[in-house]
Amino acid sequence: MSDYIMEVKDLKTHFHTKKGIVKAVDGVSFKVKKGEILAIVGESGCGKSVTSQSIMRLVGDKKSEEVTGEVLYHGEDLMKKSRLDMQKVRGKDLSMIFQDPMTSLNPAYTVGTQIAEMPMIHEKKGKKSAWNRAVEMLTKVGIPSPAKRAEQYPHQFSGGMRQRGVIAMSLACDPDLIIADEPTTALDVTIQAQVLDIIRDLRDETGTAIIMVTHDLGVVAELCDRVAVMYAGKIVEQGTIEDIFDRPKHPYTQGLLNSVPRPGSRERLKPIEGQPPNLHDLPNGCRFAERCPFVMDQCIEKEPDLLEAESKGHTVACWLEEEGNNDGDRGNTEGRGTEKVF
């Protein structure tokens, strides 16, 4: 047993559609330590949400969905669990926070009922003690007059409060790992900060590990310990927050950092040119080759593996690193985000 609570190995989620196979997640591996916040970053459609739902086995039940690979939770492969056993893990050991709090609460039941449902299912608690837990959870996430609020329906909550309600729900059974799928994307900026504070405090308090799926690099810088950058269904770079923000190796990571506006800067933003590849029809070589400013012949021919860069635990899938011709010849090239931006 290691100190990792979750190890994802070569996770692949393919969707069989009329147009062909969509390789939404194509060989993703990462590890999460206890109490750690890992960010999975990438643009829309890069497979980050599908990755998180595949871990929870929320995809893969239909014939058209094919999930392979290993998801080791405390050394036990979740992919091999029966449907019923998986139900017991979901919500209790692993829980999930979805993107849009407006739609992720059931409009027909009170918020308290929905939170109390968790201890009732997983811990066989009675109605009363489950309800008390619900109120306690709402208190924990900072909802004022929680006892009264628990009796209210989702439509009586504001967006930020609903997301707190969802967080309270995900915490109700004291999980080891929470997967938060863009938990702040649908919220106002001021509310975003509050929600991030709550998440950080909870981690500090309970030691719950968190996988934070997001496209917002601000959130990553604010909250996370390690980062995995995803592009077109693969992880292209992985490392600590300093690795990624201060010493980004992959041209895509650099491009991402350059497309974030910096306060006070008069420079124009440099967007990454072009579009991500079609997931129906992926290139043989590096998936970023078409948009990469440093593209070489071998990038088009063969896909690079994820290999360790300078510092330990910092991995990059790029031929530039493999060649050993890191910084030197690109040092002055535009598009390098080498200063800390947040």
Add this chain to the structure above:
Amino acid sequence: MIQYVIRRLLISIPVLLGISVVAFFMVRLVPGDTVTAMLGNSYTPDQAEALRSKYGLDEPLIQQYFLWLGNVLQGDFGYSQFTNTPVLDAILARLPITIELAVLSVLIAIIIAIPLGTIAALRRNSKFDYGASMFGLLGISVPNFWLGTLMILFLSLYAGWFPSGGFVGLSESIIGNLRSMLLPAIALGTAVGAVAMRMTRSSMLEVTNQEYIKMARAKGVSNERLIWRHALKNALIPVVTVIGIQAGYLLGGSVVIEQIFGLPGVGQLALQAITNRDYALLQGTILFIASAFVIVNLIVDVIYGFLNPQIRY
């Protein structure tokens, strides 16, 4: 809530007044009147006139209307000109039968619609789904009187499982009562069930794609609980509306079905009143059926508020 019900009842007063106008004047647009219906083929104009003035049918129509309305408001629905019995008594005696028929039909509709629609949605594009869709289409297209006739033919006459007609009171024998009511209720409820089933299916499909269903799965909720608890309550909202509207048609349908199965209900009474041009009786039954419609709609709205917490009265 109670306030809301009272308000709704107050609003329904003008509706019922409008219906009384329509009922009163439409009846009189039909060729022939009570007197010609009573006298049959051979009568002299003098005889007819004498009878008309006896019943006050020679007065101006407007005067007749207000006279009738005034009496109705005092609870006096007049006398049947044909049988000479009070209209209210005739209606009240037959009302329980029609109510029982309607309630049973709606129950049968719900029993068909909700499980069938739900399972069809969950097994979308399966054989079960196609079967359910076919049933839905048939149930809507087959006229209830034809279905009723077929059931009498096969289940009553050939198989002998059910009586082919007639009514057994609930107080006489519960089983006998159910046996006499079951076929008419099925004949009447099938169409309602078919429409509601299609609605349940599409509504369920929509709800199961919602984010909160995914959230519930992520919470570790079992599939059964997911469907019957998390999804169904939301999916039922439009279904209740549809059943409510259909229940209105059901009251109309009962006229034909009561006739076919020989059930002495309000529908049959209305039909008799039409053939006999029995004005007071016909006006009375129409007013009762209209009130029933208003009340059914009110019940639907109350249930609606129970299912959908965003609606509070």
